[in-house]
Amino acid sequence: MSDLPLPPGSTLGVLGGGQLGRMISQAASRLGFDVVILDPEADSPAGRVSAAQIVAGYDDPDALTRLGRLCDVVTFEFENVPAASIERLAEAGALVAPGPTALRVAQDRVDEKTFLNAVGATTVDFAVVDTLSDLDEAVAVIGLPALLKTRREGYDGKGQVWIRDAAETAAAFEAISGRPAILEAAAAFTRELSVIAARDRDGAVAVYPLGENRHANGVLKITLAPAEVSAAGQARAHEIAEAILDGLDYVGVLGVELFELADGTLLVNEIAPRVHNTGHWTQDGCVCDQFEQHVRAVVGWPLGPTAAHARVEMTNLLGDEVEAWRDLASDPAVRLHLYGKAEARPGRKMAHVNRVLGSA
Structure with a gap:
């Protein structure tokens, strides 16, 4: 097992080669780390911006062994990676973050809600x-x-x-x-909010301002952040996030989706043990975005600042909406984040744009 904190020049492994893995890799490279991706799809979006990619299934024992030997620490980009794969890496001596407990909880909605209520994070x-x-x-x-x-x-x-x-x-x-x-x-909520939070290996927690989310056809379309939330609401969201992180003994960034009721009560809808779509606004609204924060946590570095310096409207580009990239690239208020996916299928997340609305 590697000594912490890991120095620049160390290697980070990522299970998953999609857009989240791509942005984790880009953040890691800025901090001087090499990245190895494991994904069954050759030429994955994350693989193309990383030092190497192992093309194999997430449960391939030989591939997991190779990943563990190549990397000083391993993380994942989405919660449907088999928890058994994370357990296998850990049992073989690889440093893994977050651990398998978070995956097991998040992969079963009954286990997830049972856990949430047990730590005082109320659900429907x-x-x-x-x-x-x-x-x-x-x-x-x-x-x-x-x-x-x-x-x-x-x-x-x-x-x-x-x-x-x-x-x-x-x-x-x-x-x-x-x-x-x-x-x-059914939750009689007035809006959906989310909070992105991180916990390091010493148990320190850093929480970003809340975002307000708007969906279309069951898919996140827009996040506005920082959301207009009372001080009490922000404090309660911080309390919820910290209880979840501590309850999972979590290391890394985690997303928490919340329902806000008419009286201001916050119910947890679900958690995502990874960087999260509703945290993309931090790339252009914060000094340390969620991707860098995740890397910092898993390699044992101090957590970065979470205060917002700008108000941001994040919009997902789905399917052929990405074809508007020329116009978007010419807009001085917009920063375009393209995922490098080859095929723009209907409803597929192809990119997002962060529109800076002014100072926070």
């Missing part, structure tokens, strides 16, 4: 659903409307269906192919 009411009978019973207890989600996988609105009438339960269960699921009560 929920029930475990394994059978259609379970679903009917859950609807009777929780009430309608309610949201049925698969326990595992699913993102950007996938793997979930709203139930608004008790007669819809069978169709809803069929829509998720009868997979193990969770039924969540």
Whole structure:
């Protein structure tokens, strides 16, 4: 195991070669680190800006062994990396951050909500659903409307269906192919907020200002940050983030999605044990963005400052929206972040733009 803090010239491994891995790699290179990507897709967006890429599945034992030997520390860019892969790396002596506990919790929505409530981060009411009978019973207890989600996988609105009438339960269960699921009560929220926070290896926590999120067709479209939030709301979000980070003994950056109710109460929707789409605004709104912060945490460096110096509107570019890059590049208030993806499929995240709205 490497001594910490890791000096420049050390090597960081990243499981995942998408846009988040790409931006982690770019941040790491600014700090003088080499990066090795492991991803099953050859010529991945992250691989093309890194020192090397291992082309293999995330559960390939030989590839994991090679990654562990090449790298001084290993992290990941998305939460569907098998927790067993992280455990394998750790058991082989590799330094890994975040650890497998965070992955295991975040990969199962029942485990996630159970954990959140245990650390004092309140969620909506929920029930475990394994059978259609379970679903009917859950609807009777929780009430309608309610949201049925698969326990595992699913993102950007996938793997979930709203139930608004008790007669819809069978169709809803069929829509998720009868997979193990969770039924969540509807949250009467006024807006969705998110908080990006980091924890280092000594337990110090740094929290960014909240962002306000707006979705289209189940996919994040816009984040406005810093959001207009009361001092009490900001303090409560900080408290929630710190409780989650400490409860997971977490190292790195984590995203927490929140529902704000009419009375200001904050409920946790879900957590993401990684850098997060709603934190992209920090690239142009903060001295130390979320990607550099994540690298700092996992290599044992001090956490960077989180205060905002600018107000930013982050907009995801989906599918062929990226074709507007020429016009966007000519706008002096916009900074364009392209992901290097070859195919602009409908709904696919191809880039984002940060529009600077003024000083914070």
